[in-house]
Amino acid sequence: MDNLDLLKELCETFGPSGWEDPVKEKILEELGPLSRLVREDRAGNLILTVSGTDHSRKVMVSAHMDEVGFMVSGIEDGYLKFRTVGGIDPRVLCGRRVQILHDGRYVNGVIGSKAVHHQTEEERSQATKVKDMYIDIGSFEEGEDIPAAMCDYGTFLSEFVRFGEEDRMIKAKAIDDRLGCAILIELARELAKNHTMLPYDLYICFTRCEEIGYSGATVAASVIQPDIAVVLESTAVGDLAGTEDHARVAETGAGGVLSLVDRSTIYDEDLIRFALATGEKHGIPVQVKKWVSGGNDAGHIHKSGRGVRCLALSAPARYLHSPSTVICAQDYFCMRDLLSHMLQDLQISDFETR
Amino acid sequence: METKSIKQWILDLCGLMSVSGSESYDENKLMELVRPFFDSVERDPVGNYLFLKKSRRENAPRLLLDTHYDEIGMMVREILEGGFVRITNIGGLDPRILPAAEVVLYGEKPVFGVIVSTPPHLQKPGESSKLQDVRDLLIDTGYTKETLEKILPIGSPVGYMPRYTELEGGELAGKSMDNKACGACVIKALSETDPDELAADVYVLFSAKEESSSTAGANVGAYRADPDYAMCIDVNLGKTPDVSKDETVELGKGISLTYGPVVSRKLTDRTAELCRNAGLNVQPYIATRSTGTNTVKIVLGRAGIPTVDVGLPLKYMHTYNEVLVLKDAEDLCRLVREFVCDARIAEEFRRG
Missing domain, CATH: 2.40.30.40 (Peptidase M42, domain 2)
Structure with missing residues (x-):
């Protein structure tokens, strides 16, 4: 069933690194009766175990629950000062709608800064620094309680929109990495529905704090000690008009992206070959990333414990870490189907360490 | 009859597409919203919409209310x-x-x-x-x-993209409240005023091209309306933490009245008095050269039209999340209603 409602729900959920609870609740709700197979580890990751026929073999698939966001660092004259959580370009902050979670309630705000009429020539050519911005949640009378406080978390407020030719594209916040979470939920549902018995134990992991590099996945991997891990992610692409071919990184609409090397990992060659072959066998588009950039949970997972063979399968995504991240809907389904086939075709003995 | 709230008026008008030069894009929707409250409307060669609501009084003077309709x-x-x-x-x-x-x-x-x-x-x-x-x-x-x-x-x-968000202190955030929020206040005021109450024939100019370098709308609109006196209503720069107080006006403290060489001091003083009598707060704002609004175009439009320049405080002007306080918009709406009904002002500014 090709349905994007699950992805929409997850993207629109609030969950900056450090405050993933609303995402956890949403995932458990979506898993329904399967949620009884989920445990939460001490780092706050959710781990769903799907028992197979051979408990000595373990495969981990993971996606991170957190998104980039903000923390309120102080209140001055009724305006909220803030710091970013995760890597956000200051140029996508000015003028934005945001949400602050205060005392269990979502409070709307706008990131303000000086009107263009008051800006100097220099200010008009320079990006405003985060320290000079503030969140405006409205004005209050003296003595009135302000519904925000230092240490509150915030995220962008941005609707999930389908657009482009035949609505093939999606714009949303937090596609990185709710897309991975959605695929894992669909995977769990599919395995349960078909009563699939895999020849290994599968650990479906929803991890915390990837965006700040702390990586809940480190903990999950060292607890599970898998033989193989597949990280579902999104990767920045530069496939814009006028970009040189080699610098386009990957193409939206051409299937999931396999990383060869990024800033934290050199990926497992055998797994990359296996992923490409699986794609070819089942007629599912898959591509290889043409650029060395970024990093993800694989950087932590591959060197955890006794070492783990790692693969990253990422959605090609434009404008990552902005409130308007853009992907092609088809890539979501390609990744979902490729992962499913890989897990079913996987002969774990092919990956025995010699 | 239940009247439409100022918030709804703002959402209805600001949500229309009226980028300078393309003011007629949503003409059908605009007419549907506004036309029923007026006797006539004309669209001129530079793209203005000039609505007329006639007073029942004989030989009534002519009043022009200008709110530019275009957006960046x-x-x-x-x-x-x-x-x-x-x-x-x-x-x-x-x-x-x-x-x-x-x-x-x-x-x-x-x-x-x-x-x-x-x-x-x-x-x-x-x-x-x-x-x-x-x-x-x-x-x-x-x-x-x-x-x-x-x-x-x-x-x-x-x-x-039109998207509107309410903040915690009665604010509304969204695009192009510069200046269609003012237009909304004017239309709401006139939609709730009986022709018997009007002290003048009221021309409402939804002027075109204010945001562009042309500003042709006010020139032509004022010429065509040929008023005895005028009120130019535009948003005014709201106080934010990074700008000094004397360059701005505060949100939630009512409308602003501009003082300076361009505006008619007498009409401005009368308007201030009107506000005082009606219990409306006024923030004085000083513009020693141009007002940054259509006022100067109207003043010069036909051999010196006495004009008062009224401002609705707005933060983050020219962004897609401009912020205003709905209470200020209600105040502006009330001021317009009082102003169009004020016979003393109408007689005082009737041309001799």
Whole structure:
């Protein structure tokens, strides 16, 4: 069933690194009766175990629950000062709608800064620094309680929109990495529905704090000690008009992206070959990333414990870490189907360490 | 009969597309909303809409209420490979809010788009501190170049996606409240005023092209209306933490009245008095040269029309999240109602 409602729900959920609870609740709700197979580890990751026929073999698939966001660092004259959580370009902050979670309630705000009429020539050519911005949640009378406080978390407020030719594209916040979470939920549902018995134990992991590099996945991997891990992610692409071919990184609409090397990992060659072959066998588009950039949970997972063979399968995504991240809907389904086939075709003995 | 709230009026009018030069894009919707409350409307060669509501009094003087109807925006310049679009600005865009903004391209049908940005992962060191010129920005439409060329002619207007958000202190945030929020206040006021109450024949000028370098709307509109006296109503720069108090007006403290060489001091004083009597708070605002509004065009429009310049406080002007306080808009609405019914002012400013 090709349905994007699950992805929409997850993207629109609030969950900056450090405050993933609303995402956890949403995932458990979506898993329904399967949620009884989920445990939460001490780092706050959710781990769903799907028992197979051979408990000595373990495969981990993971996606991170957190998104980039903000923390309120102080209140001055009724305006909220803030710091970013995760890597956000200051140029996508000015003028934005945001949400602050205060005392269990979502409070709307706008990131303000000086009107263009008051800006100097220099200010008009320079990006405003985060320290000079503030969140405006409205004005209050003296003595009135302000519904925000230092240490509150915030995220962008941005609707999930389908657009482009035949609505093939999606714009949303937090596609990185709710897309991975959605695929894992669909995977769990599919395995349960078909009563699939895999020849290994599968650990479906929803991890915390990837965006700040702390990586809940480190903990999950060292607890599970898998033989193989597949990280579902999104990767920045530069496939814009006028970009040189080699610098386009990957193409939206051409299937999931396999990383060869990024800033934290050199990926497992055998797994990359296996992923490409699986794609070819089942007629599912898959591509290889043409650029060395970024990093993800694989950087932590591959060197955890006794070492783990790692693969990253990422959605090609434009404008990552902005409130308007853009992907092609088809890539979501390609990744979902490729992962499913890989897990079913996987002969774990092919990956025995010699 | 239940009257429409000021918030609803603002949502209805600000949600229309009226980028300078393309003011007629949503003409049918505009007429549906506004026309029923007036005796006549005319559209002139520069794109103004001039609505007339006649007083029942014989030989009533003529009053012009100007609120510019156009909004800042962009225009399609070039369609590129992959359905990306190059643009130019229409009016004074704030360059700092463009990357990742949601826009609508108004071709043969509305096309949703996102202004592109470079993610941190692909930036070169130091890149994030520089702003790109609007002419170098691209809009991602998700179409192929071939299809887009068929549905989006070069020169099509581009506006910010209308999205409105309420904040905690009775504020509303969204696009183009500069200046259609003022238009909403004026129309609401007149929709609730009986012709018997009107002290003058009231011409409401939804002027075109204020945000562009042309400002032709007010010149032509004032000439055509030929009023005895006028009120120019536009948003005024709201106080934010990074700007000094004397360059701005405060939100939630009522409307502003501009003092300076351009406006009619006498009419301004009368208006201030009117506000006092009606219990409306007024914030004085000083403009020693131009008012930054249509006022000077109206004053000069026909041999010196006495004009008062009224402001509605608005923060983050020219962004897609301009912020106003609804209570201020209600105050403006009340002021307009009092002003159009004030026989003393009408007689005092009737031309001799």
